[in-house]
Amino acid sequence: MKQSDISHLNPNPDMDEVFTMIHALKSTLSHLGILSPLKKARYELNEAKWKTKLKLKRVAMAYGLAKWKPLIPEQKYARICNQIIDELQQNGHKFGDHLEFGVSRGTSLATMRHSLKKANLGHIRSIGFDSFKGMPAGSEEEGWDKGAFASTEGATKSYLEKQGVDLSNVHLVKGWFNETCNDDTIQKYGMNKASIVMIDCDIYSATCEVLNFIEPLLAETSVLIFDDWGWRSDINEIGQKEAFEEFIDKHPEFTASPRPTYLDQARIFLMKRAQQ
Numbered sequence: 366m367k368q369s370d371i372s373h374l375n376p377n378p379d380m381d382e383v384f385t386m387i388h389a390l391k392s393t394l395s396h397l398g399i400l401s402p403l404k405k406a407r408y409e410l411n412e413a414k415w416k417t418k419l420k421l422k423r424v425a426m427a428y429g430l431a432k433w434k435p436l437i438p439e440q441k442y443a444r445i446c447n448q449i450i451d452e453l454q455q456n457g458h459k460f461g462d463h464l465e466f467g468v469s470r471g472t473s474l475a476t477m478r479h480s481l482k483k484a485n486l487g488h489i490r491s492i493g494f495d496s497f498k499g500m501p502a503g504s505e506e507e508g509w510d511k512g513a514f515a516s517t518e519g520a521t522k523s524y525l526e527k528q529g530v531d532l533s534n535v536h537l538v539k540g541w542f543n544e545t546c547n548d549d550t551i552q553k554y555g556m557n558k559a560s561i562v563m564i565d566c567d568i569y570s571a572t573c574e575v576l577n578f579i580e581p582l583l584a585e586t587s588v589l590i591f592d593d594w595g596w597r598s599d600i601n602e603i604g605q606k607e608a609f610e611e612f613i614d615k616h617p618e619f620t621a622s623p624r625p626t627y628l629d630q631a632r633i634f635l636m637k638r639a640q641q
């Protein structure tokens with residue numbers, strides 16, 4: 366069929382002219398060698414727009430101005446918290462602190478507080494460590510964006526209060542682990558015994574820092590919870606699993622017995638320290 370035969374089907378014949386002009390313009394730009402740079406600039410602009418949007422969303426979430434999606438399954442975690450506490454109580458455990466590394470908005474911390482209260486252990490302290498700025502620089506190499514999961518200390522406190530958590534036995538230690546996991550903090554809070562330790566900081570490097578810090582604090586019996594076990598193993602990267610294996614190799618005085626968990630990606634161990 367000839368072009369002239371179908372021309373009556375085009376509802377807007379003026380468009381042909383526009384397409385011809387666009388084509389001519391593109392050819393000219395290409396001829397002048399500026400079509401590719403223009404395309405690249407448009408791509409970069411879109412990328413910058415997308416990144417800015419993501420950053421704004423993160424800031425809004427960090428300050429509690431945008432909807433927060435819980436980072437752990439609350440009900441399943443609550444069931445496990447109850448079980449852990451129950452087992453320790455059944456064995457006549459004398460409770461020390463509950464420590465948490467990676468508090469973010471505070472879902473896991475609030476959940477553990479509720480379980481402690483339910484078991485008449487509301488007087489036990491929870492000490493939560495977090496940058497309150499999200500994941501550290503360099504996390505990109507370990508699979509997370511810098512700043513991911515950021516929640517400000519204020520937003521976290523107000524979330525905990527809204528969840529009905531009594532803050533009098535909750536202490537939040539703000540800062541990077543390599544600045545806060547030290548003797549000054551131990552002295553400041555008079556820390557001498559940890560019974561339950563939740564390590565939810567996702568990455569190998571931070572997990573190593575935490576394990577070295579808590580080692581002298583671990584009671585004769587304690588429970589360690591890892592939220593991000595082996596999630597990098599399938600791509601041959603190291604993570605919490607490897608950090609813990611190294612820790613156990615370095616400290617043969619500990620035995621670690623697995624306990625039921627709340628997620629496939631999490632691990633829980635009942636730790637026993639051999640008497641010297």
Ligand SMILES: C[S@@+](CC[C@H](N)C(=O)[O-])C[C@H]1O[C@@H](n2cnc3c(N)ncnc32)[C@H](O)[C@@H]1O
Pocket residue numbers: 435436437466467468469470471472473474494495496497498499500501513514515516540541542543565566567571
């Ligand atoms: C997955 S989030 C924790 C989620 C939290 N347990 C909950 O229930 O919502 C991980 C947290 O670890 C913190 N974090 C990771 N590495 C850290 C480091 N080296 N120093 C301080 N905080 C760190 C981040 O700020 C982030 O809030």
